[in-house]
Structures are given as C-alpha cells and as structure tokens.
Amino acid sequence: MNNKRKNYNELAGQIIEKVGGDENIDNVIHCVTRLRFYLKDPALAETEEIKQMKGVMGVAEAGGQYQVVVGPAVDDIYKEVMAQLSRSEDQSTSREYVSAPKADSTFMEKIGYQFNKLIGIITGSVMPIISILAAAGIIKGLLAVLTATNIVTDTGTAYLIINAMADAVFYFLPILIGFNAARRMDGNPVLTAVIGGVIIHPTVLEAANSDVNIFAVGNFAFPFVSYTYSIFPMILAAWMVKKLEDWLKTWVSSYIQAIFIPIVIIGLVSAITLIITGPVLVGFSTALANGLQAMLDFNAPLFGAVIAAFYQLLVIFGLHWGIVPVYVNDFATLGYSYLSVMISVTIVGQAGAALGVAVKSKKKEVKELGYAGAFSAFCGITEPAIYGINLRFRRPFICASVASAVGGLLAGILGVNMWSIIGSLIGLPSFIDPDNGITANFWYAILVTFITLALSFGLTYIWGYNDKMEMYKKLEKPKNPAKAKF
Incomplete structure (x- = not known):
C-alpha cells in the first residue's frame, strides 16, 4: 500500500469513527469535494474533532446530510470509507436517504422533508455526469475554434468524429439521467434507461422535428416532442418505473415476471411519457429557462x-x-x-x-x-x-x-x-x-x-x-x- 493510499485509509477510518461509527451511518455518497453522510443520529458526530483532522477542510449540515469537505481527493477517500463499512457501494449509492419527519412535525417541516427528498433525487440524477457535461462543452468550444480557423471543415471526417464526442452526452442525456435517477430511487436502472432510449429513438425524433401528432381528440392534439437534452421527464419516468415494478411484483407470478414486467413497464411508462408527462415537463423546463x-x-x-x-x-x-x-x-x-x-x-x-x-x-x-x-x-x-x-x-x-x-x-x-x-x-x-x-x-x-x-x-x-x-x-x-x- 503506497503512502497516499495509506493516508486515505487512515483518514477514512477516523472519519467513520468520529461520525458515530458504522452503526450510526445509514448511507454515504459523495459529490465533487464532499463526503455526504446520512446519519441515524447526527448528535453523535464529533464535529470539532473532524474539523481538526489533516485532510478535512470543513463540515456542513444541510438537507439531512452531514457533509465532510475533503477536497478533490474525495473519490479515493470515499472508496476507502466504503471498504470499511458493512455495506456494498451499490447499496450505498442506490438511494438518497433523507431523515423522515417525526410524528409531531409541523406542516412546514413535512413540506421541507418532501422538498429535500425531491432535491436529493434531482441532484443525485445530475451530479454523476456534471464533469462529463463540462468536458463535452469544452470540446464543443474547441471544435468551434478549429472550424473558425479552418483547421477543421464542417464537412470533413474529423469534424464528424469530434462533434459526435461533444454531442453524445447531450443527445443521450435522457438515458443517463434515467439510469442515475433509478439508482437514487432504488429502482431498475437498466429498464429505466430503455425508456430513455424509446423517447430519443431516431423515428420519434424525426416525428417531433416534422411536427407529427401522436393522435388528436377533436381540436386537441398530442404532438411528438424532442427529448434530447431533457432532464425532468426521465426523473419522473424513473419514479413510475420504480412504483409500477414494485406493484407488479406483488401479484405477478415469479415464473413470468422476467418477461411480463418489462413488457408492461416499457409499454405503459413509454406511452405515458410520450403522451402526457413528457410534453408537460418539457413545457415546464422551457418555462423555467425562459423565466430565468x-x-x-x-x-x-x-x-x-x-x-x-x-x-x-x-x-x-x-x-x-x-x-x-x-x-x-x-x-x-x-x-x-x-x-x-x-x-x-x-x-x-x-x-x-x-x-x-x-x-x-x-x-x-x-x-x-x-x-x-x-x-x-x-x-x-x-x-x-x-x-x-x-x-x-x-x-x-x-x-x-x-x-x-x-x-x-x-x-x-x-x-x-x-x-x-x-x-x-x-x-x-x-x-x-x-x-x-x-x-x-x-x-x-x-x-x-x-x-x-x-x-x-x-x-x-x-x-x-x-x-x-x-x-x-x-x-x-x-x-x-x-x-x-x-
């Protein structure tokens, strides 16, 4: 074990001990610089001692999380933390834990709990791909420079390949968002990703770009909508997949679950997303952007x-x-x-x-x-x-x-x-x-x-x-x- 790895191992052990030990940790995730703990009893955490640790930059508490700021080495430290906890990384990253309100909580506390839960799902869906989105954006900027200076022509092979590198994460954003959202909700990431594939299928996009309607009821039309670059429709789709799959498993025979459940979920969730929730949430997204x-x-x-x-x-x-x-x-x-x-x-x-x-x-x-x-x-x-x-x-x-x-x-x-x-x-x-x-x-x-x-x-x-x-x-x-x- 090299010295750096040893230091991370020791720091991880010290942090676990000072937040109340393995038994006090419900879950732990991380962002770009912070270990984000969900503690059973935050009062057990020895905050001042944690702040004094070499390698810890600070501590914050927000949104039901006990956050330990450790800087850019967070991924390595997180892996050491996970190695010392009695749970797998998949178990830890599958959900966003938010402490449920107590029975005597006020109405506003209950609203705050639901809001924190929603924010946790949204940020958990977006956070894992932020750095990839950033990298893709920089590639787009550099491609624009190469094109403007005639180093690369917009009809050449080099442009085609670099443009694909820059556009891929945005084009397939619904699939990536759906996969992450399903993991946060302890749902089915692969099945949710398939729903993302349905709504950005080339034939659906072609229909949307051609202003084709799915169907019409009198004068009210249900149009195809372009879902590339979209976020919120797939978060809701992930929730629907989770709820529908859990419900189906309570009564569908285990002998046919493997085939029957995916057929039902792909059919229902895709239809609901394409016809109802997708257009509504795309409209909401546009309104939010236009409001800003x-x-x-x-x-x-x-x-x-x-x-x-x-x-x-x-x-x-x-x-x-x-x-x-x-x-x-x-x-x-x-x-x-x-x-x-x-x-x-x-x-x-x-x-x-x-x-x-x-x-x-x-x-x-x-x-x-x-x-x-x-x-x-x-x-x-x-x-x-x-x-x-x-x-x-x-x-x-x-x-x-x-x-x-x-x-x-x-x-x-x-x-x-x-x-x-x-x-x-x-x-x-x-x-x-x-x-x-x-x-x-x-x-x-x-x-x-x-x-x-x-x-x-x-x-x-x-x-x-x-x-x-x-x-x-x-x-x-x-x-x-x-x-x-x-």
Missing part, C-alpha cells in the same frame, strides 16, 4: 450582482447542488446559460482571494494552502480555497464576495453568455459560441474574469489579510445562512 431569461432581460446587472455576491454562501452550506439542475436545464433547453456565467465569476473571486493570501503571506503553511486553493478554484472547484483559506481568515471571503458581485454586475451589463457548465480559467473555452466561434462574448468573458480576479486579489492583499491575523481553527456553522457573519 426574463429576469435577466428585466435587469441583468442587478441579477448578476446578487447571484454572484451570495452564491458561495450556498457552497458553504452544501446547498449549491440544488441550483445545478437549474442551469443544466438552461443548457438542455436553450443550449446556453447566463446563470452559469454568474457562478463562474464567483469561482474566480474565491481563487483571487486565496491567491492574494498566498502571495502576501510569509508563512509556509499559509502559502501552501493559498496556492493549492487558488489552483483548485482555477480548475473550477472552490471548496479548498473557501475552507482552506478564505473562511478561516474571514476577510478574504468578504473580498471574494465583493469582487464576485462586481464581476456579476459587469457580466450582466455586457451580456456575457456561456455554452458549457465548467467555469473559471479552465472553462474559458465555454464562452466560445459553438456556432459562430470566437466572438466579442469571449473577449468580454476574459475581461470580466480578469477584473474579478484582479479586484479579489487586490482587496485581499491590501485589506483582507496580513500575517498577524489568526487562522480560525474552528468554524461554527451558522443556524441560518442569512445571519452568517464572517
């Missing part, structure tokens, strides 16, 4: 400034994954997202603050943490910068938020747009228009990124940090994000 667009049209600078100023507060509480499906829906419905621009600005702001601390400090430990956090944020992940440096000195986080607000304001004024999910410096190709190549939008994006970075760095260097400041070892989680003080 209307807000931007009303006052893009104000909208950008507010979102950019406060988005990283959501990251602190682990609630930012609730917004991810919103801008993924933008990309799926519109092909671009102004909201994603605002989020990219906040990542750059956190990077600038961490870099400002690293450059100014003469302390070796602080410099290392600062540079590591800045580099991670330049690659699109802010938690190492936030928990490693910016929150622990408080002022850098404020500087980053102020600079982000200015960046969001400028992005709104200039109308900066984005065609892929990944942001920050690594995501600059996301600002290249896939149809028109490098336009003024790309240069505006570079300008906004540079101003945000420079302002965050400058404010932190001048006011946000000095070596006389004490690094806060223990960060108390505020009861209410709106009352958080830094």
Whole structure:
C-alpha cells in the first residue's frame, strides 16, 4: 500500500469513527469535494474533532446530510470509507436517504422533508455526469475554434468524429439521467434507461422535428416532442418505473415476471411519457429557462450582482447542488446559460482571494494552502480555497464576495453568455459560441474574469489579510445562512 493510499485509509477510518461509527451511518455518497453522510443520529458526530483532522477542510449540515469537505481527493477517500463499512457501494449509492419527519412535525417541516427528498433525487440524477457535461462543452468550444480557423471543415471526417464526442452526452442525456435517477430511487436502472432510449429513438425524433401528432381528440392534439437534452421527464419516468415494478411484483407470478414486467413497464411508462408527462415537463423546463431569461432581460446587472455576491454562501452550506439542475436545464433547453456565467465569476473571486493570501503571506503553511486553493478554484472547484483559506481568515471571503458581485454586475451589463457548465480559467473555452466561434462574448468573458480576479486579489492583499491575523481553527456553522457573519 503506497503512502497516499495509506493516508486515505487512515483518514477514512477516523472519519467513520468520529461520525458515530458504522452503526450510526445509514448511507454515504459523495459529490465533487464532499463526503455526504446520512446519519441515524447526527448528535453523535464529533464535529470539532473532524474539523481538526489533516485532510478535512470543513463540515456542513444541510438537507439531512452531514457533509465532510475533503477536497478533490474525495473519490479515493470515499472508496476507502466504503471498504470499511458493512455495506456494498451499490447499496450505498442506490438511494438518497433523507431523515423522515417525526410524528409531531409541523406542516412546514413535512413540506421541507418532501422538498429535500425531491432535491436529493434531482441532484443525485445530475451530479454523476456534471464533469462529463463540462468536458463535452469544452470540446464543443474547441471544435468551434478549429472550424473558425479552418483547421477543421464542417464537412470533413474529423469534424464528424469530434462533434459526435461533444454531442453524445447531450443527445443521450435522457438515458443517463434515467439510469442515475433509478439508482437514487432504488429502482431498475437498466429498464429505466430503455425508456430513455424509446423517447430519443431516431423515428420519434424525426416525428417531433416534422411536427407529427401522436393522435388528436377533436381540436386537441398530442404532438411528438424532442427529448434530447431533457432532464425532468426521465426523473419522473424513473419514479413510475420504480412504483409500477414494485406493484407488479406483488401479484405477478415469479415464473413470468422476467418477461411480463418489462413488457408492461416499457409499454405503459413509454406511452405515458410520450403522451402526457413528457410534453408537460418539457413545457415546464422551457418555462423555467425562459423565466430565468426574463429576469435577466428585466435587469441583468442587478441579477448578476446578487447571484454572484451570495452564491458561495450556498457552497458553504452544501446547498449549491440544488441550483445545478437549474442551469443544466438552461443548457438542455436553450443550449446556453447566463446563470452559469454568474457562478463562474464567483469561482474566480474565491481563487483571487486565496491567491492574494498566498502571495502576501510569509508563512509556509499559509502559502501552501493559498496556492493549492487558488489552483483548485482555477480548475473550477472552490471548496479548498473557501475552507482552506478564505473562511478561516474571514476577510478574504468578504473580498471574494465583493469582487464576485462586481464581476456579476459587469457580466450582466455586457451580456456575457456561456455554452458549457465548467467555469473559471479552465472553462474559458465555454464562452466560445459553438456556432459562430470566437466572438466579442469571449473577449468580454476574459475581461470580466480578469477584473474579478484582479479586484479579489487586490482587496485581499491590501485589506483582507496580513500575517498577524489568526487562522480560525474552528468554524461554527451558522443556524441560518442569512445571519452568517464572517
């Protein structure tokens, strides 16, 4: 066992012990930087001891989850955690556990439980493919550059292959979303994926593009709809597959279940999705995207400034994954997202603050943490910068938020747009228009990124940090994000 693997093994064991042991863990999943535990009794977790562990950047509690921030090594640490728990990875990733409300819970607590459960399913369906969507978007941007510079022609074989690489994840998005959603609901991922295959079958898409109706009742028509790039119809389809399969198994003989149940489910769920729920949810998705667009049209600078100023507060509480499906829906419905621009600005702001601390400090430990956090944020992940440096000195986080607000304001004024999910410096190709190549939008994006970075760095260097400041070892989680003080 190499030293790094040994360290992860030891850290995983320590975390399991401090969250109350194997017997206190209902489930554990992970996102890009966090281990997300569902604990039977959160009160047993020794939060302060966990925060002091080498390799742990912070702890947050939100949405029924006990979240341990461990940074980009989360996948390796997660595997070590799973190896030490008395359950398989399939058992752990198959469901999103949310603590059920108690019998004496208020109406609003019960509503909150259902909302958290829904958000858990949506984010669990989207989260595993976020990095793949980001990579595909960057490939699209680079292909646009290659085409605009005549290195690749849009009629050549190279274009055909690269375009397939970029489009595959979007084209087959319903299958991927359905598979993930079924796993989260402890349903049948493969059978649900087949439903996704039905609704994006070439003949169905051809009918949708030709404005063909499935059937009509009087003057009311039920048209075919294009489901490529769609998210919400397949989440509902996964739920229908789960409920229908569970019900059928209660009365269908085990001798014919293997054949009979798939026939019934494929027939019923496909029909319901194509005729009813699909068109309704595609309409909802379009309305959601258009609603955000209307807000931007009303006052893009104000909208950008507010979102950019406060988005990283959501990251602190682990609630930012609730917004991810919103801008993924933008990309799926519109092909671009102004909201994603605002989020990219906040990542750059956190990077600038961490870099400002690293450059100014003469302390070796602080410099290392600062540079590591800045580099991670330049690659699109802010938690190492936030928990490693910016929150622990408080002022850098404020500087980053102020600079982000200015960046969001400028992005709104200039109308900066984005065609892929990944942001920050690594995501600059996301600002290249896939149809028109490098336009003024790309240069505006570079300008906004540079101003945000420079302002965050400058404010932190001048006011946000000095070596006389004490690094806060223990960060108390505020009861209410709106009352958080830094």
